[in-house]
Amino acid sequence: IASDLAEKTRDTVYVSMREAAGVRYLLRAEGDYPLQSRVVTPGELKPFTASYSGLTLLAGLSAEIRESALSHALLDPLVGEEGPRVGPELEAQLRDAVSQVIQRGWCTGPGLVMPGLSGIAVPVPNHRGMPPLLAISVSAPDTRLTPERAEQLAPLLLSAAEEICQAVAASERPAP
Numbered sequence: 001i002a003s004d005l006a007e008k009t010r011d012t013v014y015v016s017m018r019e020a021a022g023v024r025y026l027l028r029a030e031g032d033y034p035l036q037s038r039v040v041t042p043g044e045l046k047p048f049t050a051s052y053s054g055l056t057l058l059a060g061l062s063a064e065i066r067e068s069a070l071s072h073a074l075l076d077p078l079v080g081e082e083g084p085r086v087g088p089e090l091e092a093q094l095r096d097a098v099s100q101v102i103q104r105g106w107c108t109g110p111g112l113v114m115p116g117l118s119g120i121a122v123p124v125p126n127h128r129g130m131p132p133l134l135a136i137s138v139s140a141p142d143t144r145l146t147p148e149r150a151e152q153l154a155p156l157l158l159s160a161a162e163e164i165c166q167a168v169a170a171s172e173r174p175a176p
Contacts, residue, residue, distance in 0.1 A: 001167070002029040002136065005160045009153060011140040012037045015164070016053040018133050022046050023054040026134075037117055037139040049094050052107060052119035053135035059101035060123055060131035070095055105158060108150035110142040118145035120153055124161040127169040134168075136161050 006013040010031035016023045025040045040046065048054035048069045058066055070091060093112055100107040101123065108120040119139045123132035136157055138145070145153075 001163050006031040011138050014137045016135050018057045052121035053137045055097045056101050056121040056123045056135045059098045106154050118142045120150045122157040122161045125165045
């Protein structure tokens, strides 16, 4: 599913899983666009506030857990042309991303977790009705993953997330 999405978008696709300490990246699939974002290695664990997938999964957790993670925003300073970006501005942007997930089912934003890089992420629905355990995301340079393109990609990611949910549910059914 991730490889198919990478082929369709031509960009880097990640599948990640929620853990107590943050988000563990399970796999990376790359499209054929010449510039790929290889910023996360499969197996890597990141804080919820350090990735689009993490913010997406954070949106499904209790308000208390969300508030704790957002108010502490344990990100390394994001260094851009204007210098490090930390504090209230960054916290507000992270809160906005979580709100996007709650309101529309996905989040996006340019340079949110790394200068020059944009992403879009969706949670994979949990077929048991629990908070999502998995997320799928697309990462690309800001110039490629514009807000308009994110709007176009959202239905593809939502469909891929539903496919993953159905595959997980099917794998848990007892054999006849």
